[in-house]
Every structure is written in C-alpha cells, then in structure tokens.
Amino acid sequence: MQFSLTADKFHPVTGGMVISGANVTLQLPFQPKRYYRHGWQSWSPTGWIEVDRPFAPLHPAIMRPMQGDPIYALDEKPNGSWLGAVEAPDGDVILLGALGLESHIELDGQTLHGWYEVRQEDGVRSLQTSDPTTGVVGLHTQLSGEWFIASGDETEVFAQYAALLGESLGKKRAAKQPRVWCSWYSLYTAISEERLLRILNELSDLPFDVFQIDDGWQKGIGDWEANEKFPSGMKSLAARIHATGRTAGLWLAPLLIVPSSSIYRQHPDWLLHDEKGYLVSAGFNWGEPLYALDTTHPAALEWLAALMKKVRAWGYNYLKLDFLYAGALPGIRHNGMSRETGYRHGLKVIRAAMGEAYFLTCGAPIFPSLGLCDGMRLGPDVAAYWDSNRDSRLLNNLAAPGVQNALRTTLHRLWLRPLVHADPDVVYFHTRENKLFPEQKQILRDLAEITGFKATSDLPAWLTPAERASLADFLNAKPSVKQTGRYTFEIGGRSVDFSFVMPLPKPLDSLEKIHSALLCWLANMPWVIKAFDRYSRWMLARSLRES
Ligand code: 9PG
Numbered sequence: 293m294q295f296s297l298t299a300d301k302f303h304p305v306t307g308g309m310v311i312s313g314a315n316v317t318l319q320l321p322f323q324p325k326r327y328y329r330h331g332w333q334s335w336s337p338t339g340w341i342e343v344d345r346p347f348a349p350l351h352p353a354i355m356r357p358m359q360g361d362p363i364y365a366l367d368e369k370p371n372g373s374w375l376g377a378v379e380a381p382d383g384d385v386i387l388l389g390a391l392g393l394e395s396h397i398e399l400d401g402q403t404l405h406g407w408y409e410v411r412q413e414d415g416v417r418s419l420q421t422s423d424p425t426t427g428v429v430g431l432h433t434q435l436s437g438e439w440f441i442a443s444g445d446e447t448e449v450f451a452q453y454a455a456l457l458g459e460s461l462g463k464k465r466a467a468k469q470p471r472v473w474c475s476w477y478s479l480y481t482a483i484s485e486e487r488l489l490r491i492l493n494e495l496s497d498l499p500f501d502v503f504q505i506d507d508g509w510q511k512g513i514g515d516w517e518a519n520e521k522f523p524s525g526m527k528s529l530a531a532r533i534h535a536t537g538r539t540a541g542l543w544l545a546p547l548l549i550v551p552s553s554s555i556y557r558q559h560p561d562w563l564l565h566d567e568k569g570y571l572v573s574a575g576f577n578w579g580e581p582l583y584a585l586d587t588t589h590p591a592a593l594e595w596l597a598a599l600m601k602k603v604r605a606w607g608y609n610y611l612k613l614d615f616l617y618a619g620a621l622p623g624i625r626h627n628g629m630s631r632e633t634g635y636r637h638g639l640k641v642i643r644a645a646m647g648e649a650y651f652l653t654c655g656a657p658i659f660p661s662l663g664l665c666d667g668m669r670l671g672p673d674v675a676a677y678w679d680s681n682r683d684s685r686l687l688n689n690l691a692a693p694g695v696q697n698a699l700r701t702t703l704h705r706l707w708l709r710p711l712v713h714a715d716p717d718v719v720y721f722h723t724r725e726n727k728l729f730p731e732q733k734q735i736l737r738d739l740a741e742i743t744g745f746k747a748t749s750d751l752p753a754w755l756t757p758a759e760r761a762s763l764a765d766f767l768n769a770k771p772s773v774k775q776t777g778r779y780t781f782e783i784g785g786r787s788v789d790f791s792f793v794m795p796l797p798k799p800l801d802s803l804e805k806i807h808s809a810l811l812c813w814l815a816n817m818p819w820v821i822k823a824f825d826r827y828s829r830w831m832l833a834r835s836l837r838e839s
Contacts, residue, residue: 297441307452308442310391316439318388318404324378327370327399328385331701332361333617333657335672337690339704339794340379340778343370343399348688352815357582358575358615358655359691363622364396371398374659375453377446378404385446389453391438391460393632393660408437410630446778450707458711462663466650469667469713469744470501470610471767472541477674477718477749480832481508484521485529492536494752498760499767502610502650503533504541504747513545513578514553516599530607539650541610542603546596546642547587547619550580555595562592564623574618579822584618587638589626596638600645609649613642616656632660639664652715658708667713667745671702674717674736677727685797686808687815695728695736699793702739703779714743721763722754725835737766738788742773742781 296319299311324343331338336359341347346368350356356365364371375389376397386404388397394409440456442449473495475483483505492503509526511519518526530540549555549563556563564572564584574582585592603611620635629637635657643651643664652667661668673693683692690697702716719737720726728736740746746767755763771784779790800808814820 299439300437305440305452305456307444307448308387308440310456311439311441312437313439314408314437316388316406318386318406318441320378320380320386320402320404322381323402324380324399326379328372328375328377328387328704329370330372330375330397330658330705331691332373334653334655334669335691336360336373336701337697338372338671338701341370341796345796345799346370347690350689350691351687351812352821354573354576354581354816354818354821355689356575357573357617357621358577359689361396367398369398369400371396373397373657376404376406377449380443384443385449386443387441387449387453389440389457390659391440391456393636394630395437395439406439410633447707447775451710454707454710457659457662461659461711463710464663464666464712466666466713469746470539470650471499472502472504472610472747473498473500474504474506474541474612474718474747474749475508476506476543477676477720478751478754479508479749479836481829482832482836483508485524488529489532491752492533495536498752498764500538502539502541503536504543504610504612505529506543506612507545507614509542510544512550512553513580513582514549514555516544516546516603525606526603526608527606534607539610540608541612541650542606542608543612543614544599544603545615545618545655546599546613547585547638548574548615549583549585550578551583552580555585556583559591559595562586562589562595564618564621564625566623572621572623574615574621576818576821579825581818582615582618584621584623585638586623586626586634587619587641588629588634593638593641597641597645600642604646604649610652611646611649612652612654613656614654616653616661620657620660632657636660636664654715658705662708662711665712667715668708669715669717670705670708671698671700671716674698674720676720676725678729678732679797681797682811685800686804686811690796695732696793699736699739699790702743703790703793706742706775709743713745715745715747716740716743718747718749719766720750721748721759721766722750723756723759724754735788735790735793738781738783739790740766741769741771741783744770 299313299316302309302311326340327343329341350359356362374395377385377387388404388406397406440453511517533540564586571583574584620632625634651665653661653665654669672691674695675693679694679696683689716739719740720733774782781788
C-alpha cells in the first residue's frame with residue numbers, strides 16, 4: 293500500500309515503521325469507507341464506523357466527560373484517542389497509532405492526521421517539575437512524539453502495535469484472571485452488610501475467587517468509610533469473606549469529589565480547576581455534580597496513598613477503582629503537568645500504595661492506565677437488557693449501559709489483551725428480572741470465555757438449580773479459543789459470530805427527531821436526571837423486596 297507521509301523522522305520496525313513528529317499526516321490514495329475509532333476511556337464508544345455517518349454529540353452535555361474525551365465531544369469528523377485506522381480497498385488495514393500519551397487522530401477526507409496535544413516545551417517543563425522519585429513513564433516518547441504506522445492484515449498490525457505499547461507503557465503484573473462475584477448488577481446501591489453476608493453464604497461451593505463489594509458501602513464519594521448499612525465495619529466484612537476462602541474486593545472512585553463530601557469543603561485546593569479558576573466538571577451522578585482531584589497535588593497524593601493503604605489494611609486485596617478518567621480531564625495542575633501525564637503520575641502513587649493487590653481499572657483512560665493495572669474494563673456497563681432506545685438512540689449515548697453497547701466496544705479492544713486483562717463486565721444466568729433473550733445472554737458469556745475474565749452479579753436466590761449449575765460450569769470451563777475473523781471465533785469447537793451485535797442505532801425519522809430534541813432539552817436539567825435516578829432506585833427496591 294502506497295501513501296505519502298509528513299513527519300520529522302522515521303525508521304523501520306517489525307511490521308511497519310516508527311515516525312516522529314508532534315503533527316503527522318498520512319495522505320491516503322483512496323477515500324476510506326470505514327474508520328476504526330478508539331474511545332478515550334473504558335466506557336467510550338469504540339469500533340469500526342462508517343465514515344459518512346458521523347457521531348452526533350452526546351446528550352445531556354453535562355454527561356459528556358463520562359462518555360468520552362470532552363475536548364473532542366463536538367468533533368463530528370471520524371476521530372479517536374491515540375490511534376486510528378482505515379480499511380483500504382484491498383482489504384488491508386492502515387493504522388496510525390501514538391506510542392505516547394495526549395495524542396489524537398482524525399480522518400479528514402483522504403488525510404489521516406495525528407497530533408500530540410503537548411508541545412515539546414510543555415513536556416520539558418513537566419519533566420522538570422515532576423517528582424524525581426516517581427519519575428514520569430512515557431514522557432520520552434511524548435517528547436519525541438513517536439507514532440507507529442503500518443499497513444497489512446488487521447490482526448497482525450494491531451498485534452505489532454500492542455507489542456510496541458508494551459515497551460513504552462508496560463504490561464499487567466498479575467498472571468491469573470480472577471473469577472468475580474460483584475454486587476453491582478443485581479443490587480446496585482441497595483447493598484448492606486446483612487444482605488451481602490447472606491449472599492456470601494448462599495454462594496457456598498460456587499467457584500468464585502473474589503467477592504467484590506461495589507458502590508453503596510461508603511458514606512459518600514470522597515468519604516471512604518463504611519456507612520450505617522455496614523454496622524460492623526469494612527474490616528470485619530473482609531474477614532468474613534476471607535473465612536470462606538475468597539479474596540475480598542472493594543469498589544472506590546478515589547479521583548472523584550462531590551460537593552457533599554468533606555474534602556470538597558476542607559481542601560478545595562486539591563480539586564482540578566480550569567484556566568479561569570472554575571472547577572472542572574467530571575459529569576453528574578448520585579444526584580450531584582462530579583469534580584476531580586488534581587493527582588499532582590502533593591497533599592492529594594498523600595491522601596490517595598493513605599486511602600489505598602487503609603483499604604488494604606482492612607483486608608481488601610482486589611480493588612476496582614472507578615471513574616478514573618476524572619484525573620485525566622483537561623485542567624491546570626498543581627505541578628504544571630499535562631493531563632494524561634499528571635493522571636499517570638497519580639496512578640503510579642496509587643499502584644505503589646496498594647502494593648500487590650489485584651488492580652482493576654474502570655472508567656479509565658486506556659493508554660495512561662496501561663502498565664500500572666492488572667485488569668481493565670474495556671467497555672461500558674452491561675445491564676439486564678440488550679439496548680436502551682432512549683439513551684443509545686435518542687440521546688446519542690453509545691456509552692449507555694446495555695449488553696449491545698458493552699459487547700461492541702469491548703470486542704473492538706481485544707487487541708489490548710497482551711497488555712491488560714480484558715474485563716468485559718458481568719454475565720447473566722438468571723431469568724428473573726432479566727429482559728435478555730437466551731441467545732443474548734449466551735453471546736455475552738461467549739465474550740467472557742474469549743477474554744477469560746469471568747464475573748457475575750447473579751443473586752443465588754434468583755437462580756434456578758439449572759441456572760446455578762450452568763454458572764458453575766461456566767466458571768470452571770477453560771475452552772480453547774481461536775479468532776477466525778474480525779467478529780468470528782471458535783470457542784471450544786463451537787463457531788460464534790458477533791456480527792449481529794455491531795450495527796449502530798438506526799437513524800431517527802422526523803417524529804423521532806422531535807422526540808429526541810425534547811428529551812435532550814429535558815435531560816440537560818439536573819432535576820430531571822435526579823427524578824429519573826429516584827424513579828430507578830424505587831423500581832430497584834421494589835424488585836428486591838422479596839429477595
Ligand atoms: C457504580 C458503577 C459500577 C459500574 C461502573 C460504574 O452515570 N454514568 O454515566 C455512569 C456510568 C457508569 C457507571 C455508573 C454511572 O458505572 O462501570 O461497574 O461500579 O459505576 O456506581
């Protein structure tokens with residue numbers, strides 16, 4: 293494949309070449325029809341998209357930081373974080389991928405354009421102001437602004453890129469992928485010590501390695517102490533989990549701060565601000581606006597390290613750290629570091645403080661987290677339904693919970709597996725309170741078989757004896773897996789085709805456009821989001837009443 297290239301320097305490597313330049317352009321000798329878009333963080337839409345069907349901006353605007361890189365939220369050209377690829381007419385794939393952080397790709401007609409956000413002088417400044425004891429991984433690649441460029445077979449091109457990323461950013465440490473029972477997707481925030489102990493008991497001989505407590509145990513976001521639903525405290529609960537032979541796992545969102553938290557009142561200087569001095573928005577959830585910690589502020593870093601040590605001392609050896617993108621949002625940082633470099637600086641402190649715990653990142657900016665965690669969520673949340681027409685289609689939110697969005701994004705990130713354990717989120721076996729058809733539940737389990745990261749939130753009380761037996765089989769199985777095409781696999785000799793998962797929501801007709809506009813307008817009002825939130829919590833409480 294011939295193309296012309298503008299870059300400062302280049303040298304050949306296995307499978308392609310490495311080029312340098314803060315700005316690189318690749319002039320393609322054809323008009324690509326499909327573009328591989330890579331989303332910024334775990335939940336961000338990722339996959340092959342039609343070039344002539346741009347992504348519409350997500351709604352409501354306040355949610356944008358939770359769905360993708362907010363800097364590019366309104367960019368309707370095909371674009372994505374760190375890498376991009378196109379399909380050539382001969383079936384080959386052409387990839388342009390950064391080897392450093394803070395880089396972005398856009399396709400403009402026949403031009404593939406890549407740039408580093410950080411100018412060389414900024415990089416040097418951050419190098420000088422960074423902590424010499426922790427160092428800054430990846431900064432040298434950022435300074436030289438390196439890119440990998442290759443054309444050829446899709447699988448080979450992406451594998452070669454992953455190998456180079458492993459050299460510049462590093463790989464996971466933990467060897468074994470744990471089998472996890474997670475409290476989120478059945479109980480949501482309706483967890484309590486009593487309920488969790490009952491479930492722990494009912495799981496009995498099911499082969500889970502980890503019992504992971506999700507959102508709902510804490511006093512508040514930023515106030516990481518047990519709330520009144522956990523009267524014996526988190527340490528005692530971890531001990532009860534250990535007594536069953538399982539690892540205790542805990543969810544935290546350590547980089548988020550909300551107005552009701554004590555840090556917000558006591559340490560306003562730890563929060564991330566923009567150049568005008570306003571707090572940087574990290575979205576809206578739990579009925580409150582979300583803000584971010586500045587992960588380069590020495591006192592905030594000390595607090596983060598102490599928090600990690602505290603939860604380890606309680607006995608939690610599997611940590612799911614969520615909403616991590618908040619730490620990498622654009623803003624002015626205490627030590628002048630650029631956003632992803634500053635985030636990575638903080639994540640290194642977190643990793644060092646948690647020691648040998650299994651570290652699962654979630655809502656995480658992908659590249660800046662590589663090499664520092666063991667597992668990573670590679671897609672948005674699943675739910676006990678296939679897709680939400682309201683969120684995915686009317687509000688343009690392909691990061692909205694649902695099995696289709698989750699499968700689509702995770703499947704397009706499987707090439708990252710040499711670098712990190714790929715968490716595709718939980719699978720379902722129960723039929724109760726579940727809108728998924730059997731074949732939809734099956735394809736979700738197929739993806740978990742492919743990645744080998746197996747988790748569920750199924751309540752033992754909701755499983756029929758047959759469903760419980762299938763869950764046990766699933767946890768014990770280690771089928772052979774072979775990829776046979778972009779979306780096709782052989783799993784234990786069975787052919788599995790994910791193609792039906794891929795289509796994006798259908799375009800809106802004129803009546804639906806009116807419906808969508810009305811919904812977008814409503815969704816922009818915080819009280820509407822709060823009312824929806826309250827309604828879904830009421831529905832949840834109702835469905836859990838008998839269990
Ligand atoms: C706990 C959950 C679970 C889940 C995480 C994360 O409002 N939002 O856009 C939004 C997105 C994701 C989300 C929650 C809210 O889920 O992925 O596994 O831990 O947090 O709150």
